Structure formats: C-alpha cells, structure tokens
Amino acid sequence: MKKLLLRSVIVLVALVGLNWLASFIYVRWDLTEDQRYTISEASRQLLQNLDRDVHVTVYLSGDFPPGFERLENATRETLEEFETYAGGRLTYQFIDPSAATSEEQRQRQYAQLVDRGLTPTNLFANEEGKRTEKLIFPGAIVQVDTLGVPVQLLKGNRSSSSEEQLNQSYEGVEFELASAIRLMAPQERKRVGLLVSHTTIPPARLSDLIATLQQSYDVFLDVNSPESYDGLDALLVLKPDQPFNEDEKYKIDQYVVGGGNALFFIDGARVDSVSMEGTFAQPLDLNLSDLFFRWGVRVNTNLVKDLNSALIPLNVGNMGDAPQIQPLPWRFFPLLNNFGTHPITRNTDAIFARFMSSIDTVGGAAGLRKLPLLMTSPYTKLLNAPALVAYNEARQQPSPAEYNGGIKLAAVLLEGQFTSLFQNRILPSDPRSAGFRAQGEAGRVLVASDGDLVVNDFDYRRNAPLPLGYDRVSQNIYGNKDFILHALDYMTDAQGLITARNKQISIRPLDKVRVQEQRTRWQLLNLLLPVGLVGIFGALRYYWRRRKFGR
Incomplete structure (x- = not known):
C-alpha cells in the first residue's frame, strides 16, 4: 500500500513539474507531410510585434459542401495559430451572414458586406434531387480600432477546376490574412x-x-x-x-x-x-x-x-x-x-x-x-x-x-x-x-x-x-x-x-467510382471493426484475470 501511495505521489509531482515547465517553454509540432499547420517566420514576427488589438470577423460559416468546409477549417486553423503567436492581441469570430430572422434583414446584411468590400459567390448544390442556390461570402474583415480591411479568401486561378481553386485558396489563407494585418500594423513603409x-x-x-x-x-x-x-x-x-x-x-x-x-x-x-x-x-x-x-x-x-x-x-x-x-x-x-x-x-x-x-x-x-x-x-x-x-x-x-x-x-x-x-x-x-x-x-x-x-x-x-x-x-x-x-x-x-x-498542400481525392462500389464494405468495416476489437480485448482481459485469480 505504501509503495502504491509513493508511486502515486511521484507521478503527481512529475505531472505538476511538467506543466510548470510547459508554462515557460512553448513547443508545437506539425507532423503533417506538407506542414499545413505551420506559419512562416515572417507571419510570426508580424504577429509577435503587434502593438494594437486586431479582430478578424470571418463570414465563411454555415452549411457548406466539403470543399468549402475545408476552406473554413483552414481559416479557423490559421487564425488559431495567429492567436497563439499574437500574445492576446488577436481575436476572431465566425459569422454566418445568411442567418437572419427575416429576408429583409438578410438582404441588409448582404448589402453591408458588399459595401465593406467583400465579394459574394453563388454556391450551387443538389439537395434531395433539387438544385439549390445559396449566396455566400467567402471572406473576412480584419479590424483595428475603427478601420477594417476586406480579405477575399476564395482566390486562385479561375481556369482551374473548382476543387483545385479551393485548394489554391486553402494554400493562400495565411498570406491573405497576414497581408491584411500588415496593412493595419504600424511599420516602416517602403x-x-x-x-x-x-x-x-x-x-x-x-x-x-x-x-x-x-x-x-x-x-x-x-x-x-x-x-x-x-x-x-x-x-x-x-x-x-x-x-x-x-x-x-x-x-x-x-x-x-x-x-x-x-x-x-x-x-x-x-x-x-x-x-x-x-x-x-x-x-x-x-x-x-x-x-x-x-x-x-x-x-x-x-x-x-x-x-x-x-x-x-x-x-x-x-x-x-x-x-x-x-x-x-x-x-x-x-x-x-x-x-x-x-x-x-x-x-x-x-x-x-x-x-x-x-x-x-x-x-x-x-x-x-x-x-x-x-x-x-x-x-x-x-x-x-x-x-x-x-x-x-x-x-x-x-x-x-x-x-x-x-x-x-x-x-x-x-x-x-x-x-x-x-x-x-x-x-x-x-x-x-x-x-x-x-x-x-x-x-x-x-x-x-x-x-x-x-x-x-x-x-x-x-x-x-x-x-x-x-x-x-x-x-x-x-x-x-x-x-x-x-x-x-x-x-x-x-x-x-x-x-x-x-505553401503547397497536395490534393488527395478519393476514387469516386471505388467509393461507390465499396461503400457498403467500408461502412460495415467501420461499424464492426471497433466493436470486434473491444470484444477481443475484453475476452483476453477476462482470460488473463481468470488465469491469475481463478485458483
């Protein structure tokens, strides 16, 4: 009993010591192959030298197809990194401009965003066999005091496929946001x-x-x-x-x-x-x-x-x-x-x-x-x-x-x-x-x-x-x-x-034909494999305990 108590105390002290050290040493590891969560040294320097509060309002929010969800997530992940290096000087929020109590209010919000320099995009989708159209604003406003700079997040070469253009926009999120922040930050002008x-x-x-x-x-x-x-x-x-x-x-x-x-x-x-x-x-x-x-x-x-x-x-x-x-x-x-x-x-x-x-x-x-x-x-x-x-x-x-x-x-x-x-x-x-x-x-x-x-x-x-x-x-x-x-x-x-x-992020698309052909197989595998592994683990644990204590 004393040994168990001593081990518990040692583990507790070690955890407290590690947390105390972590408060002084900042370490983040990006284990992705294309370093998608790593921002450039120039962006880090810009954020660490901010002397004014910056607020970023992103209007890319709502119910989107996977491509736009990926762009929304990339923007959120980039702003999380920005917030970390800004030392409390940067905050952000995501707003769905389509969320309104009435159509009149929605149109008023749209007009305000256009007046502030954001360009809307028509998003087409098929829902239950019906073609639907939705107006979205894939952009953000970077605000310092009373000044705001519009940022277009959906950019790239329009001759590319929609998937490639979204990936190009994904790759450009850091540059677009950091460039807007640089406009608002006092610095030596060239x-x-x-x-x-x-x-x-x-x-x-x-x-x-x-x-x-x-x-x-x-x-x-x-x-x-x-x-x-x-x-x-x-x-x-x-x-x-x-x-x-x-x-x-x-x-x-x-x-x-x-x-x-x-x-x-x-x-x-x-x-x-x-x-x-x-x-x-x-x-x-x-x-x-x-x-x-x-x-x-x-x-x-x-x-x-x-x-x-x-x-x-x-x-x-x-x-x-x-x-x-x-x-x-x-x-x-x-x-x-x-x-x-x-x-x-x-x-x-x-x-x-x-x-x-x-x-x-x-x-x-x-x-x-x-x-x-x-x-x-x-x-x-x-x-x-x-x-x-x-x-x-x-x-x-x-x-x-x-x-x-x-x-x-x-x-x-x-x-x-x-x-x-x-x-x-x-x-x-x-x-x-x-x-x-x-x-x-x-x-x-x-x-x-x-x-x-x-x-x-x-x-x-x-x-x-x-x-x-x-x-x-x-x-x-x-x-x-x-x-x-x-x-x-x-x-x-x-x-x-x-x-x-x-920054270059590779597109790894799924084979749509194989997905359709093997859909049921993978669904069953994802459903039954975790349950089977838990069952095997439980049986092995029961067998081990039975051998150890069953005398």
Missing part, C-alpha cells in the same frame, strides 16, 4: 517611385494602381526629374511611350547597379487606335534596348496573337434595324495563364494583356539569374511591326495551323549583380565619374512586355476608374493587380510575407 514622365497615359488610367500602392508604400511620382533614384526601395516604369535620353538611362542604370529594384512595364510596338478596317502597329523605340541587352533580355518590336484570348464586342449583323452585338475572341488581347514556378505567380489568376510583345533572353549577362514569370499558351502567332491590327479580324475563324509559334515569354525576373551599360564609357574628366559604379550590390529587375498590364479602364458615364484587370465584356477582374503587388512585395522584401505563398 519607398516606391513611379516613373510616369515618359507616358501620355492619363493619370486616371493609372489611378487604381497608385491608390492601391499608397495603402502599403510611400509613393513618389517622377515629376521633378530627380538627380538619382537612390533611396527608393523600388522603381516602377509605367507604360512609357516617349524615348529616354542618355542621362535618364544613366540614372536607371546606376540605380539598378547599386542594388535597386526596377519593374518595367513597356511595349515593343505602338498601337494608338484601332478601327474596323485596321491601323498599323509601329515599332516603339524607347532607347532602352541596349540597357536591356546588357541585362540579358530583349523586348521585340512585334505583336503576339494568342488563341487563348479575351473577347471584344462586335457587330456581327443586323436583325431588322437593330445591330447584333456579339462577344468574339480577339487574339491581340492574350490571356496569360502560363506561369513560372515562383511565389510571385503561384496560384495567380490569368493576366489580361493588350497588344503584347514577346521577350527573348540573350547571353552575355554573367552573374544574373533569369526566371520566367508570365508566358503565353503554345498556340501563338507573331506579327513583326509594322503590322495591321483590325477589329474585323475577330470575325474570322482562325486556323490552328497558323498559330504554331509556341510559348512566348511575356515577363521575366532578373536577379544578381548587374554590370553597368556605361562601363568603360565614363571618362575621368566626366563629372559623373566620381560616383560611378561599374558593378555593385545584388538587385532585381522585372521586365514585362506589355505596358497595359498596369493600366485600368475608365467608366466615363460614372466618371470613375474601373479596377485594374477588369474586363468589360466578361466582367471578370483578372490577376493584373495581384501580379504587380506580389512582384513588388517580393522585390522589396524577398524573405517577408511573400514566402507564405510557397
């Missing part, structure tokens, strides 16, 4: 310069990009022609249509050589206007070709036609006195849905391009790594400028045999130590020689061969800009803005929150 002095695009056509950048960065416009771009964390060259002089090119060269980050969104051919009969696209010389060539890329003076393209409305005839307007694919507006393996483009939706040129990589750029980001489909055709561009071409059925140009590069990322174009060209007597850098720190350059990637459309009836990437015909918002923001995020902080986009 300095981003926009070089707009060489474009004739009206400011309203760049307003959506500028307004979005101002939420996260200190934005400076290139209106006063600074002596240099040193001090900027990134420089964006937005759809230039006027050539750069040698001094301006020298400033860009020295900024990149000094470890700067530059993003070029430029055209290889100029298309000013298009008519039914057509107009000629002319080569566009920006006086940057030699600079790009030194970096190992060439933007060609051509136009890429792609069978995977957007639509334009076209009058295909009259019925009586009324014109018949029909959307038709126009191959001069490629939809870029072929991406490189990089966190910038991972799980990104298709990119809406207009009058795109092709990019070639060339040798001679030692020490630079070239990473393809955006590419066309394999079904392309090149037109060297000058080239005829006409709306009437959309009426013609294309011959697939003509679109055999293969995959064309539309955006490339360059990383490494850049060598100056002006090496061995700056004389000692030149005033610039004192601060000239032939080679410096490692930097990054992104070159995209379509300036329209950064240009938003404009609604002149409402006198308001449309979202960047919005297509009037399909009414889809493509991934142009996400691509630019992710690229800028990576280039200014490669080890930051952008690393959360590397």
Whole structure:
C-alpha cells in the first residue's frame, strides 16, 4: 500500500513539474507531410510585434459542401495559430451572414458586406434531387480600432477546376490574412517611385494602381526629374511611350547597379487606335534596348496573337434595324495563364494583356539569374511591326495551323549583380565619374512586355476608374493587380510575407467510382471493426484475470 501511495505521489509531482515547465517553454509540432499547420517566420514576427488589438470577423460559416468546409477549417486553423503567436492581441469570430430572422434583414446584411468590400459567390448544390442556390461570402474583415480591411479568401486561378481553386485558396489563407494585418500594423513603409514622365497615359488610367500602392508604400511620382533614384526601395516604369535620353538611362542604370529594384512595364510596338478596317502597329523605340541587352533580355518590336484570348464586342449583323452585338475572341488581347514556378505567380489568376510583345533572353549577362514569370499558351502567332491590327479580324475563324509559334515569354525576373551599360564609357574628366559604379550590390529587375498590364479602364458615364484587370465584356477582374503587388512585395522584401505563398498542400481525392462500389464494405468495416476489437480485448482481459485469480 505504501509503495502504491509513493508511486502515486511521484507521478503527481512529475505531472505538476511538467506543466510548470510547459508554462515557460512553448513547443508545437506539425507532423503533417506538407506542414499545413505551420506559419512562416515572417507571419510570426508580424504577429509577435503587434502593438494594437486586431479582430478578424470571418463570414465563411454555415452549411457548406466539403470543399468549402475545408476552406473554413483552414481559416479557423490559421487564425488559431495567429492567436497563439499574437500574445492576446488577436481575436476572431465566425459569422454566418445568411442567418437572419427575416429576408429583409438578410438582404441588409448582404448589402453591408458588399459595401465593406467583400465579394459574394453563388454556391450551387443538389439537395434531395433539387438544385439549390445559396449566396455566400467567402471572406473576412480584419479590424483595428475603427478601420477594417476586406480579405477575399476564395482566390486562385479561375481556369482551374473548382476543387483545385479551393485548394489554391486553402494554400493562400495565411498570406491573405497576414497581408491584411500588415496593412493595419504600424511599420516602416517602403519607398516606391513611379516613373510616369515618359507616358501620355492619363493619370486616371493609372489611378487604381497608385491608390492601391499608397495603402502599403510611400509613393513618389517622377515629376521633378530627380538627380538619382537612390533611396527608393523600388522603381516602377509605367507604360512609357516617349524615348529616354542618355542621362535618364544613366540614372536607371546606376540605380539598378547599386542594388535597386526596377519593374518595367513597356511595349515593343505602338498601337494608338484601332478601327474596323485596321491601323498599323509601329515599332516603339524607347532607347532602352541596349540597357536591356546588357541585362540579358530583349523586348521585340512585334505583336503576339494568342488563341487563348479575351473577347471584344462586335457587330456581327443586323436583325431588322437593330445591330447584333456579339462577344468574339480577339487574339491581340492574350490571356496569360502560363506561369513560372515562383511565389510571385503561384496560384495567380490569368493576366489580361493588350497588344503584347514577346521577350527573348540573350547571353552575355554573367552573374544574373533569369526566371520566367508570365508566358503565353503554345498556340501563338507573331506579327513583326509594322503590322495591321483590325477589329474585323475577330470575325474570322482562325486556323490552328497558323498559330504554331509556341510559348512566348511575356515577363521575366532578373536577379544578381548587374554590370553597368556605361562601363568603360565614363571618362575621368566626366563629372559623373566620381560616383560611378561599374558593378555593385545584388538587385532585381522585372521586365514585362506589355505596358497595359498596369493600366485600368475608365467608366466615363460614372466618371470613375474601373479596377485594374477588369474586363468589360466578361466582367471578370483578372490577376493584373495581384501580379504587380506580389512582384513588388517580393522585390522589396524577398524573405517577408511573400514566402507564405510557397505553401503547397497536395490534393488527395478519393476514387469516386471505388467509393461507390465499396461503400457498403467500408461502412460495415467501420461499424464492426471497433466493436470486434473491444470484444477481443475484453475476452483476453477476462482470460488473463481468470488465469491469475481463478485458483
């Protein structure tokens, strides 16, 4: 009896001691193969440094099919991890926006969520042989004090299957939530310069990009022609249509050589206007070709036609006195849905391009790594400028045999130590020689061969800009803005929150045919196996006790 009491005391003391130690030592183990419950180091740092209370309200709640339940669970699990690292600064709740006492109240709740920036989704399901439709809001509001940031949780490439898109959304939950929290948390803001002095695009056509950048960065416009771009964390060259002089090119060269980050969104051919009969696209010389060539890329003076393209409305005839307007694919507006393996483009939706040129990589750029980001489909055709561009071409059925140009590069990322174009060209007597850098720190350059990637459309009836990437015909918002923001995020902080986009969770679907065929077998196994194991254990225990005490 004394031995039993002593053992009990020892076990009790050990448990108390372990719990006391656990209060000082925090350990969590993620035993999943794809580390689905582990958040990135950048997210942990962000949460641990919060100095204000953050509340997250998730509206993805209710009776959902398994795919949306999985997304709901992923959001809940991610917020549980966030809550753990935030040290009491983060709280969250799940709300079903469809739960209301009346239809009027439900519609009022829906309208409030739309006003706050959440996009609803129609969810279709079959219930007892009847097709039902339900409006859901797969999103959240991140709230700090009186400010709230909407977060869309259902994201991904819409050309993927619904199961793949839900899995892409699952993988992006951490990044989307952490990015919204970062917007609300005070931090040192990066300095981003926009070089707009060489474009004739009206400011309203760049307003959506500028307004979005101002939420996260200190934005400076290139209106006063600074002596240099040193001090900027990134420089964006937005759809230039006027050539750069040698001094301006020298400033860009020295900024990149000094470890700067530059993003070029430029055209290889100029298309000013298009008519039914057509107009000629002319080569566009920006006086940057030699600079790009030194970096190992060439933007060609051509136009890429792609069978995977957007639509334009076209009058295909009259019925009586009324014109018949029909959307038709126009191959001069490629939809870029072929991406490189990089966190910038991972799980990104298709990119809406207009009058795109092709990019070639060339040798001679030692020490630079070239990473393809955006590419066309394999079904392309090149037109060297000058080239005829006409709306009437959309009426013609294309011959697939003509679109055999293969995959064309539309955006490339360059990383490494850049060598100056002006090496061995700056004389000692030149005033610039004192601060000239032939080679410096490692930097990054992104070159995209379509300036329209950064240009938003404009609604002149409402006198308001449309979202960047919005297509009037399909009414889809493509991934142009996400691509630019992710690229800028990576280039200014490669080890930051952008690393959360590397998370990859494998889909392990069940074989639906085998499930249907073997359904009864597995149901019986799940029902009888636990009962049988308990029975066997009980019989063995009874037999052992009978042998031990049955004397």
